[in-house]
Structures are given as structure tokens and as C-alpha cells.
Amino acid sequence: MDLLALETPCLILDRGKLEKNISNMHKRMKTLGVNLRPHGKTAKNIDVLKMALEDQAGGITVSTLKEAEYYFSHNIIDIVYAVGIAPVKLDRVVALIKKGARIALILDSVEQVKFVAAKGQEYDVEIPVFIELDCDGHRSGVTLDDSLLLDIGNLLHNEEGVILNGVLTHAGESYNCKSVGEIRDMAETERAMAVKCSELLRKNGLPCPIVSVGSTPTANFAEDLTGVTEVRAGVFVFNDLVMAGLGVCDESDLALSVLTSIIGHQKRKRWVITDAGWMALSRDRGTASQKVDQGAGLVCNVEGQPLNDLIVSSTNQEHGIISNRMEKDIDWDSFEIGSMVRILPNHACATGAMYDRYYITDGSTDIIDIWYRINGW
Ligand SMILES: Cc1ncc(COP(=O)(O)O)c(C=O)c1O
Numbered sequence: 001m002d003l004l005a006l007e008t009p010c011l012i013l014d015r016g017k018l019e020k021n022i023s024n025m026h027k028r029m030k031t032l033g034v035n036l037r038p039h040g041k042t043a044k045n046i047d048v049l050k051m052a053l054e055d056q057a058g059g060i061t062v063s064t065l066k067e068a069e070y071y072f073s074h075n076i077i078d079i080v081y082a083v084g085i086a087p088v089k090l091d092r093v094v095a096l097i098k099k100g101a102r103i104a105l106i107l108d109s110v111e112q113v114k115f116v117a118a119k120g121q122e123y124d125v126e127i128p129v130f131i132e133l134d135c136d137g138h139r140s141g142v143t144l145d146d147s148l149l150l151d152i153g154n155l156l157h158n159e160e161g162v163i164l165n166g167v168l169t170h171a172g173e174s175y176n177c178k179s180v181g182e183i184r185d186m187a188e189t190e191r192a193m194a195v196k197c198s199e200l201l202r203k204n205g206l207p208c209p210i211v212s213v214g215s216t217p218t219a220n221f222a223e224d225l226t227g228v229t230e231v232r233a234g235v236f237v238f239n240d241l242v243m244a245g246l247g248v249c250d251e252s253d254l255a256l257s258v259l260t261s262i263i264g265h266q267k268r269k270r271w272v273i274t275d276a277g278w279m280a281l282s283r284d285r286g287t288a289s290q291k292v293d294q295g296a297g298l299v300c301n302v303e304g305q306p307l308n309d310l311i312v313s314s315t316n317q318e319h320g321i322i323s324n325r326m327e328k329d330i331d332w333d334s335f336e337i338g339s340m341v342r343i344l345p346n347h348a349c350a351t352g353a354m355y356d357r358y359y360i361t362d363g364s365t366d367i368i369d370i371w372y373r374i375n376g377w
Helices: 015-032 046-052 065-073 087-099 110-123 148-158 172-176 180-203 216-221 241-246 348-352
Strands: 010-014 035-038 060-062 078-081 102-107 127-133 162-169 210-213 230-233 256-266 271-274 298-300 306-315 320-324 340-344 357-361 367-372
Touching (some): 010 015, 015 035, 015 216, 035 046, 035 060, 065 078, 087 110, 102 110, 110 148, 110 162, 148 162, 148 180, 162 180, 172 216, 180 210, 180 216
Parallel strands (some): 035 230, 102 127, 127 162, 210 230
Antiparallel strands (some): 010 256, 256 271, 256 340, 271 320, 298 306, 298 340
16 A cells, blocks of 8 residues: 555654664663663554564563553563552552563652552552652652652662662653753763662662663763663654754654645745644644754655755644745645645654554555554553
8 A cells, every 4th residue: 555545644654764763772772781671652552662672571661551551461571650650540550460560660759659558568469669760850759869769768668568679760851952962961960860879779778679761862872871770762763853853863763754635725825734733743842942943843745855944834733834944935836735745743752642553664655564552541
């Protein structure tokens, strides 16, 4: 089947680019001597995760229990649910553990330790837990100078129903770095903070077998990961315009795009109207604060080659507006009504979340496969 026969909007995944992105990350992790724990929240699809998991027995990260249940149903046992835990989710966690999953939670408060331990005791299971660390003020976690680190560590070590698995941090602020040098520094801050916290726990007689760090930018530019046992990264599998803007990849490395039809011309305004609005592209404007603002996405021809200076400058729910970023006129013959273009997304995770499947290409316009994905919680 050819891409031009697909109903738009739909999601296109270039298999060759996906393989290259994954292989580059595997090489980096081998050079740095750490395990990769790929994050399943980007693809929410088992085919991609199997490629990202070089060693089929390795572990993954998830951001929802739905992902955990889905990947476990595909025989992935070792799972870190890397979003702070709420009590209402614990029955599903226990159900997974009872079925044989090794699912670990993260938390950063004494209250959470108490309700997780109580649930473990109630069901006679030991729930593995990481202490979440805040290495960059991004959102959650405890800091090195906070007595909470040892309070939580001691409680996790001494309570029944829980096991202290180690420490985990995510340098989310790396997305706001202004240069590759800044990302390198951020990677070192992320490493050093996690390692220092693990040393403090051990010095106080507490176990800390796993030291887990990661984000795609820091994973890409870390120079030394001494003391770290694993790196979590997700968006590297697809890459996106935010990653390209940070210098993590080139635009030609973006594996994901949205196929859209041209549905109108507004010639006086120099606008091409498409059927990919924010429902199809997401409202993520991650490049707005970068050197090059890519609007709601960068426009490519149907073969996936970027069309210079054409971006999705605005979106409504089901309409996209393409215009020239220099406000130049449009070559209208290249955008006949009914023809198609592809849009490279700002944020692959957010755009992917709008769809239930990937149409897989091999670099040409042939569809070679369809891979289904999950959404929701
Ligand atoms: C806790 C945690 N770990 C790892 C990641 C992966 O980061 P990235 O998407 O930059 O690869 C994320 C992403 O949000 C995260 O929240």
C-alpha cells in the first residue's frame, strides 16, 4: 500500500531512522558502560520497545500503569513506573506483582512510603521503591541537603512490605538548555547528585543497588557516568524538533511525522490549509523558546524532505495553517488541493498520543507494516 492511499491525518514512522536512533543510543551507552532502561511512554508500542531493549530480558521505564500492564502482557517483567505514586493506583501495582512483574515505584515523601508499605503488608508482597531525587529543580524529588532523603531511606529499609531499590532522578531542565555545553554540564550535575545521594544512603547503612538517571538530552551528551547503574531515555527512539533544536539530532533523524491533506488555499494571506490541526499535531509548542521556532511543526513533502521555511504557523482543532516563516509567497502548484504533505512534530510523545497506530515506511512512500499503540492511563 502507498502512503498516498491513507486517510489523513495519520502517523508515519520511518523504520530506518528509528533503527539508527536506537543504535546510536546503544553505542553511547556501551561506550559509557551503563545499562539503558528505555522509556516506553514515547512509542507506547511493543515493536519499538523490543528494538530499544537490546537484551530482551532488560528492564523498561513507564509513565502510566496502562503502559506497565501492556508491556507486561508482552513479557517485559522488569518495569520502573517513574511517576510519583498515588494510593488509588496501588491495587493495580499489586496485581502486576502477583502475576510476576518486577514493578518498582518512585516516591519523595514519608506519606507515600507509609501507604505503599501498608499495601505491601496487606497483600503480603514486597514493593520495590526508588527514592526520587531532584537534581535540577524541574518538578519533584528530594535534594541532597534535605534530611528527607535519609528519613525516607530509613523508613523504606525498616518497614515491611517495601524494599529500597535505589535512587532515581530525571534532568528535565535539560530541555531548556541553550547550548550543547550546558547539556553536558547538566548531565554531570544529574550524575553527581544521584551518586552523592547513593553514597550518603550507603554511608548510613542503607542499601542503594540502583542509581538511575536520564533524559534524552543528558543521555546524548554525558561524558562520564561513573557511579550510575542505568540510564532512562525515551524520546530518542523517534527524536523530534525540540531535540533537533537542542542539537541532540539533525532534522533528518526525525522518525515520526504526520501525513496531512491540503484542504484549502487562502492566497491573499499566503496560507495553505490542511486537515492536521492541534488534535493531529498536539498543542506542544516546545520550540517556541528555542533559537528556531518551528510553529506547530515543520512541513515536508510526501517523501519526508523538509520544504524550506514552511511551517505550521497556526492550528485550530482540525485545521492547520501552513505559511512561510519569512512571510514569502507560496508555490501554489506544489500544494494542490487534495495533495499531501508531512509534518515533523515538536514533541514526538505528545503528537504520538493522538493516534492508535503507526504506518511504517522504509524511507519510500510504501507502507510496509502497521504497528498499534496504546493510550490512556
Ligand atoms: C522520570 C523520567 N525518566 C526519564 C524520562 C525520559 O526522558 P526523555 O523523554 O527526554 O528521553 C522522562 C521523560 O519525561 C521522565 O519523566
